[in-house]
Amino acid sequence: MPQPRVYETEAVVIRKMNLGEADRLLTLYTSSLGKLRAVAKGVRRPRSKLGGNVELLTCSRLMLARGRNLDIITQSQSIDSFMAIKTDLQRTSWGLYVAELVDRFTPERQASRALFELLLKTLNRLAGDGAGETALRYFEIHLLELAGYRPQLSRCPGCNRELPLSCRLSFSPVAGGLLCMKCRAGEPEVISLSADAIRMLGRLQDSDGEDVLKTGLSQALNAEIGGVLQEYISYILEGRVRSAAWLRQLRNGV
Amino acid sequence: MKSGFSSDGSPVSRLVEAFHKLPGIGPKVAQRLTYHLLRAPVEEARALAEAILDVKEKIRLCSRCFNITDVDPCTFCEDEGRDRTIVCVVEKPLDLLAIERVGKYKGLYHVLHGALAPNEGVGPEGLKVRELLVRLQGSPVREVILATNTSLEGETTAMYLQRVLSPLGIRVTRLARGLPFGADLEYADDLTLSTAIEGRQPV
Numbered sequence: 077m078p079q080p081r082v083y084e085t086e087a088v089v090i091r092k093m094n095l096g097e098a099d100r101l102l103t104l105y106t107s108s109l110g111k112l113r114a115v116a117k118g119v120r121r122p123r124s125k126l127g128g129n130v131e132l133l134t135c136s137r138l139m140l141a142r143g144r145n146l147d148i149i150t151q152s153q154s155i156d157s158f159m160a161i162k163t164d165l166q167r168t169s170w171g172l173y174v175a176e177l178v179d180r181f182t183p184e185r186q187a188s189r190a191l192f193e194l195l196l197k198t199l200n201r202l203a204g205d206g207a208g209e210t211a212l213r214y215f216e217i218h219l220l221e222l223a224g225y226r227p228q229l230s231r232c233p234g235c236n237r238e239l240p241l242s243c244r245l246s247f248s249p250v251a252g253g254l255l256c257m258k259c260r261a262g263e264p265e266v267i268s269l270s271a272d273a274i275r276m277l278g279r280l281q282d283s284d285g286e287d288v289l290k291t292g293l294s295q296a297l298n299a300e301i302g303g304v305l306q307e308y309i310s311y312i313l314e315g316r317v318r319s320a321a322w323l324r325q326l327r328n329g330v
Numbered sequence: 331m332k333s334g335f336s337s338d339g340s341p342v343s344r345l346v347e348a349f350h351k352l353p354g355i356g357p358k359v360a361q362r363l364t365y366h367l368l369r370a371p372v373e374e375a376r377a378l379a380e381a382i383l384d385v386k387e388k389i390r391l392c393s394r395c396f397n398i399t400d401v402d403p404c405t406f407c408e409d410e411g412r413d414r415t416i417v418c419v420v421e422k423p424l425d426l427l428a429i430e431r432v433g434k435y436k437g438l439y440h441v442l443h444g445a446l447a448p449n450e451g452v453g454p455e456g457l458k459v460r461e462l463l464v465r466l467q468g469s470p471v472r473e474v475i476l477a478t479n480t481s482l483e484g485e486t487t488a489m490y491l492q493r494v495l496s497p498l499g500i501r502v503t504r505l506a507r508g509l510p511f512g513a514d515l516e517y518a519d520d521l522t523l524s525t526a527i528e529g530r531q532p533v
Contacts, residue, residue, distance in 0.1 A: 132482040134519075172449045172482075
């Protein structure tokens with residue numbers, strides 16, 4: 077049976093690029109098809125009826141028509157425009173970082189309901205009053221897991237021995253986990269992590285992290301865990317996350 | 331290229347290819363433009379060629395407002411009739427022209443040449459932000475109008491500028507947002523509608 081020419085899906089706009097006179101090429105993360113790129117025609121004109129519904133970091137219900145190369149957005153209805161994110165410089169920057177990570181970790185047209193939900197949940201948390209930085213750590217850890225890069229925290233990925241509890245250990249981005257003392261010796265690029273940071277990483281990873289999110293991580297722990305995850309992410313992506321540099325700049329006070 | 335021309339390096343196919351490289355011009359339009367010029371008087375063709383070269387050779391950025399200009403400082407910055415206590419910040423030279431067209435604004439301009447796009451790697455150092463701060467220091471400017479686009483990048487830029495400008499003690503304003511003329515209310519997005527309600531005016 078031929079595929080229907082039009083279809084409907086929920087989507088978050090994670091990237092956009094101007095195209096031609098007034099069009100935009102959007103990268104969407106959809107609930108039913110995963111990441112896909114689609115054209116929003118005439119959207120840069122003030123009177124476009126797609127308008128703000130297909131702006132970055134907006135969740136909308138979209139109607140798309142299959143095109144020869146790229147699908148075309150024909151109708152839109154916003155579900156959540158995350159206004160609290162967009163009216164705050166810090167939150168917008170966090171949101172853009174989340175969008176960039178989703179874009180760079182996912183292949184096109186590979187659906188993951190879990191990732192779509194993680195993305196929405198994270199945007200909701202960033203829009204709320206809770207601890208934004210901690211929500212980012214939760215997002216990073218779970219994104220890594222969904223992409224198949226779950227950090228190994230309980231057993232050494234080198235020798236599969238159980239790791240000692242409550243002591244300082246080294247994280248190896250290459251091995252994708254914490255190394256025991258023996259395996260650590262041969263690894264040149266490792267990051268030392270405090271026992272507290274390891275315990276928090278585990279809690280964020282295993283429980284659904286809600287408790288940690290409620291209390292929020294201390295600034296020091298956030299920086300420590302954020303640093304190690306950033307190294308691991310950069311290693312996997314084989315390059316720096318562009319918006320992370322901006323987040324650092326903001327933290328240092330612009 | 332499916333233009334019916336082989337790239338044989340002849341003057342005609344070179345011109346077709348040159349047109350085809352321009353944004354929004356497909357192979358058919360490129361052919362039509364080429365044939366138009368073939369039939370046009372030689373003066374018209376020469377004027378076009380010279381205009382293109384002039385743009386590349388004579389146009390530069392104004393050292394004050396960073397608008398594109400052939401004289402430095404540009405005519406807007408030099409115009410004594412303009413209000414020197416107010417600066418309107420725009421993303422691109424084309425935005426400046428759009429505001430000029432309306433004829434309502436009689437102050438100075440500052441062109442950023444882009445908007446903040448952290449996830450595309452565009453930070454404030456890639457824009458003319460530092461130049462704006464330098465320009466405002468010790469100047470008679472009392473108000474800065476942020477006229478960046480209402481896209482997420484434009485809004486981010488406006489929020490960032492507001493943050494860096496606030497220590498200067500200058501009044502910072504943002505262009506009003508609301509419903510465009512001739513638009514259907516039902517198609518307005520949430521953000522536009524909510525700012526339109528907030529910014530409602532007595533009639």
